[in-house]
Amino acid sequence: MKIIDKYILKKFLSSFLLVMALLLPIAIAIDVSEKIDRFLRNADLTVTEIIKDYYVSFIIIYGNTFMPLALFIAVIFFTSKLAGNTEIIAIHSAKISFTRFLKPYFVGATIITIFALVMNHFVVPKSNKIFDKFNKDYLTTKKIDANYLTNINLQLGPNDYIFFKSYTVDRNIGYNFSYEKYDGINLKYKLSSDNIHYNKKDSTFKLINFKKRFIYKKRDSIVSGSRLDTVFSFTPKDLINVAYMAKDMNSIKLNEYIKQSKQRGVSNLNTYKVELHKRTSLPIASYILTFIAVALSSRKKRGGMGVNLAIGISLMFLYVFFLKIGEVLGAGADANPLFMVWLPNLIFGAIALYLYLKNAKN
Structure with a gap:
């Protein structure tokens, strides 16, 4: 790996961690302000239990949720700085193509994608189980009779x-x-x-x-x-066929449950299938969002980083919107959950391909 690759990769990962470090405390502060009265109502609930059983799981769950947004903002942020400082012009002057320029971004996206896949399939379900139990025991006022x-x-x-x-x-x-x-x-x-x-x-x-x-x-x-x-x-x-069970099972157990339930004629398992497919589609989106962010911010624009961030965040919210629509439609009895969950990636993958071809020609 060349010096320029190490430099970009270091900026990639450090910017990503910085954005995550900024987003999570804000989310925790908002959550504490909303839940503090309910924490205080439970006299037997200690600070240690709140941190260990609630906020550790909160950080894992919401950190995983924020990961694509943090990645997108981070790439736009530091790539815009590279463009603003004319460092990218110098890279292109050294006859490094746009495709070659993407290599360290690809490596960084791969690291984050592998990490997100492990988290989504195995770590987050366990945290969901602990988080849901804490909510049920201490924070939920209306009890659901699952008995x-x-x-x-x-x-x-x-x-x-x-x-x-x-x-x-x-x-x-x-x-x-x-x-x-x-x-x-x-x-x-x-x-x-x-x-x-x-x-x-x-x-x-x-x-x-x-x-x-x-x-x-x-x-x-x-x-x-x-x-x-x-x-x-x-x-x-x-x-017991309760929708929230899907979030609490790791992917091996969830896949076994879907197969077993299908053999036994359970009428609609699409909620479970949506959850299973989403655990892979969302991490893979790291590649797509990274390439879109690089393509948008690799050229110096009038207005600088602010314009790039505005365009990028707008696209990110569109992605989240399509993702939620896909989840809701995919859970329907007559829908194809695999297609609906991957539809946002297909749409934004096409956008990423267009932007890549446009930049590669120049």
């Missing part, structure tokens, strides 16, 4: 289905349960009961007031009784 589930249906395999009228999570008891087995579209077997109890010790189910129905070509056979102990290929945790 009582109603109208549950689940596909256990290609031909096996279960139904619950309701299920109480903490007691592991379900009501109006039925298990159905099909051969194509024809029902072949049905097991139903008034109540079903799950035993954690041996992973068995106890059915109360059960009825078995075997369906043959010319007749049906019915067997009934007061109690039946049996096993099924599901556990009570498989019945």
Whole structure:
């Protein structure tokens, strides 16, 4: 790596860290001012717990959120300074092409992208879990009852289905349960009961007031009784399908959950798929935003850095706008979540390519 590459890379990373160091304290100060009264209401809550369980997770989560914005501002900031000091003119005078000039930016963007990918897929989900628990325990006034589930249906395999009228999570008891087995579209077997109890010790189910129905070509056979102990290929945790769970699972677990739920016939998993795809698309955007920022600020303009920052921040907000629209639309039952999540990158990737070709010609 040449001296100029090391110089630009050093400026790239130091400017990025500086912007992050400016954004995060502002976010923390705003959050403290909004939450201080709720912290004080909990007499048993210590300062150490607030910092360890809330603000450490807050920094990880929001630092990850601010990363693309910080990167974009940082690149515009120091590249505009290079252009303003005519350093870029000197670089081009040394017969260094625009493509070659981008090399240290590419290296810097790669470092940040790899870091962001690790954070998004493994670190942030763990922090989300701690952060959400703290919010639920101390800051949320309206409690959500996730203990009582109603109208549950689940596909256990290609031909096996279960139904619950309701299920109480903490007691592991379900009501109006039925298990159905099909051969194509024809029902072949049905097991139903008034109540079903799950035993954690041996992973068995106890059915109360059960009825078995075997369906043959010319007749049906019915067997009934007061109690039946049996096993099924599901556990009570498989019945819970709450959207916020997606943020709390690392990508390996989330991908396994999506595959398993798809096999079991869960109707709409797009919320989970959007979360999974976003964890990759957002870090990859570091390359796109870096190249756009360099292309915008590598030439000296009248108005200097202020004009570049104004254009850059406007583009950044447009990117965030498209990203949020893509997330909302991608979560719809009939949408393609992969396409919708990557759509902002496709749009801004086209802008980056246009700006690159324009600068490479000059």
